[in-house]
Amino acid sequence: MSAVLYRAPGPVTLIGGGPVPPERLAEAARLAPEIYAADGGGDVVPPPGHRLRAVIGDMDSLRDPAALAAAGVALRRIAEQDSTDLEKCLYSIAAPLYLGVGFLGGRLDHELAALNAVAKNPDRRLILIGREDLCLLVPAAGLAFEAAAGDRVSLFPMGPCRGTRSTGLRWPVTGLDFAPGERVGTSNAATGGPVAIGFDGGPMLAILPAAYLGRLARG
Known part of the structure; x- marks a missing residue:
């Protein structure tokens, strides 16, 4: 596991490489305006008035990293393969709340891996948001x-x-x-x-x- 790369005082939005309903991303960005992407999620254009701060992951899915770098987006490549790109975001960004869009729907194996990340990280308050559903861990306190x-x-x-x-x-x-x-x-x-x-x-x-x-x- 790498060291924390970013510390956010408020909630953050994480964009994944799966289906990203624009209305859900816009709502997440209103609640958590500091935006990061997990690898291929960097190809998604943030809502108007928002910018992507960094892309984090093993960078095997990002289509045009050079264009993002030219636009001032930080590219944080983490090569280890013991965690998913979502998990890399969770351990690289310290935040009180993570809103994940683009992790539900699409490829079933990716969706299952995202749900597994929710389950195995009880110390991270993470809500995954899809077109119809959201998913979160029931905390120990209820x-x-x-x-x-x-x-x-x-x-x-x-x-x-x-x-x-x-x-x-x-x-x-x-x-x-x-x-x-x-x-x-x-x-x-x-x-x-x-x-x-x-x-x-x-x-x-x-x-x-x-x-x-x-x-x-x-x-």
């Missing part, structure tokens, strides 16, 4: 947010865990055991109002509507 009745609250275990807290869900999860290859918690739904969930063990991923980004990023 996750709480406001939800409209009927809105989807899906839970997917990345390791064995047990529900310890469950309010505001149509199907409560308190006392239930979850594990990959066994019980999962997809397609649950909110009853309307405050939702609070917690687990022992894990990691547990929460998959929520992309429209919830603002309330989760500010929470």
Whole structure:
């Protein structure tokens, strides 16, 4: 693992090389205006009024690094192959929150690797944002947010865990055991109002509507 290259006082946006819905990138940039790219994500043009600070990764996907360098974008090549480009961004940038766009959708192996990065980095507050969904880790202290009745609250275990807290869900999860290859918690739904969930063990991923980004990023 390399040393920290950048320290951000506020949230940062990370752009990946997968599908990047413009409206999701624009929303992420409003919430986290300091923007970095993971390798091929550097080919994506930032929203108007924003600039790309640096591209981080092994640089095997970036189409025109010379043009980016000429535009003043820093190119930070990290050659090690024990981590993905998303993980390279996470350990190279110290920030209180990371909003990742361009990591969900597209190639399934890349998407699974991104979800694995969420699960294996509990010390990094990371929200991945797709066209319809966002995904984040349920912290050890639990996750709480406001939800409209009927809105989807899906839970997917990345390791064995047990529900310890469950309010505001149509199907409560308190006392239930979850594990990959066994019980999962997809397609649950909110009853309307405050939702609070917690687990022992894990990691547990929460998959929520992309429209919830603002309330989760500010929470």
